[in-house]
Amino acid sequence: MLDITGLNQYYGGSHILNHVNLSLAEGELVCLLGRNGVGKTTLMRAIMGMVNVRSGDIQFDGTQITRQATEQRARAGIGYVPQGREIFPLLTVEENLKLALAGRRDGLRKIPAQIYDLFPVLLEMKHRRGGDLSGGQQQQLAIGRALVLDPKILLLDEPTEGIQPNIVHEIGQVLRRLNRELGLGVLLVEQKLPFARQVADRFAIMERGHIQATGAMGDLNEELVQKYLTV
Ligand SMILES: Nc1ncnc2c1ncn2[C@@H]1O[C@H](COP(=O)(O)OP(=O)(O)OP(=O)(O)O)[C@@H](O)[C@H]1O
Numbered sequence: 001m002l003d004i005t006g007l008n009q010y011y012g013g014s015h016i017l018n019h020v021n022l023s024l025a026e027g028e029l030v031c032l033l034g035r036n037g038v039g040k041t042t043l044m045r046a047i048m049g050m051v052n053v054r055s056g057d058i059q060f061d062g063t064q065i066t067r068q069a070t071e072q073r074a075r076a077g078i079g080y081v082p083q084g085r086e087i088f089p090l091l092t093v094e095e096n097l098k099l100a101l102a103g104r105r106d107g108l109r110k111i112p113a114q115i116y117d118l119f120p121v122l123l124e125m126k127h128r129r130g131g132d133l134s135g136g137q138q139q140q141l142a143i144g145r146a147l148v149l150d151p152k153i154l155l156l157d158e159p160t161e162g163i164q165p166n167i168v169h170e171i172g173q174v175l176r177r178l179n180r181e182l183g184l185g186v187l188l189v190e191q192k193l194p195f196a197r198q199v200a201d202r203f204a205i206m207e208r209g210h211i212q213a214t215g216a217m218g219d220l221n222e223e224l225v226q227k228y229l230t231v
Pocket residue numbers: 011016034035036037038039040041042043
């Protein structure tokens with residue numbers, strides 16, 4: 001579904017993504033792990049076309065997208081929930097969701113009922129401003145907004161950061177449900193290991209901009225954790 005091969009990216013003279021190879025098969029839920037500053041967010045942004053890459057390929061759904069604009073990638077079916085959520089604080093929940101309708105492939109003009117089914121709190125808070133929501137509710141809004149586009153895969157950058165445990169649990173359940181019931185592929189950047197273990201099928205560990213290890217989630221042993229993840 002998503003195949004990244006030999007991807008190199010630089011910020012000025014700093015080589016950030018270093019020959020990254022990573023793939024997400026159809027319906028797979030993969031967690032990208034790694035310490036702070038290793039390049040996880042940069043990789044997500046590169047997949048979305050928000051940073052220029054120097055070399056390498058990104059293929060999505062059989063198409064080469066490496067040089068496509070962000071809007072084109074979103075329309076092709078890559079949903080993105082950025083770190084820090086980036087919702088519009090002065091717009092209502094409903095308006096935040098409606099903005100994403102512009103990117104629908106099928107021209108739908110109504111927020112799909114499924115979004116409110118997945119996140120009932122968004123229905124309750126429909127007329128409230130985004131900025132009035134709690135961090136956890138804003139995260140649910142950010143995920144809901146990405147889902148309005150009807151993506152084939154979803155990229156999430158640290159969706160549990162700064163969120164209270166009951167909502168973290170709820171988000172985990174929604175991701176599993178989307179993945180299991182609807183076959184949505186998910187690439188998740190995550191720092192919380194118990195959460196990653198709970199939701200992901202497979203892991204990929206990044207260090208200094210390179211994928212150092214991948215495997216089934218059950219194979220993420222203490223040695224790998226100590227070597228690449230413990231701070
Ligand atoms: N816009 C930018 N300009 C220059 N350097 C940047 C920029 N954004 C990130 N970097 C640098 O690139 C490196 C990778 O950052 P990135 O945010 O991708 O890492 P990360 O693994 O997502 O970290 P975190 O877990 O802290 O979010 C870091 O050294 C960071 O300082």
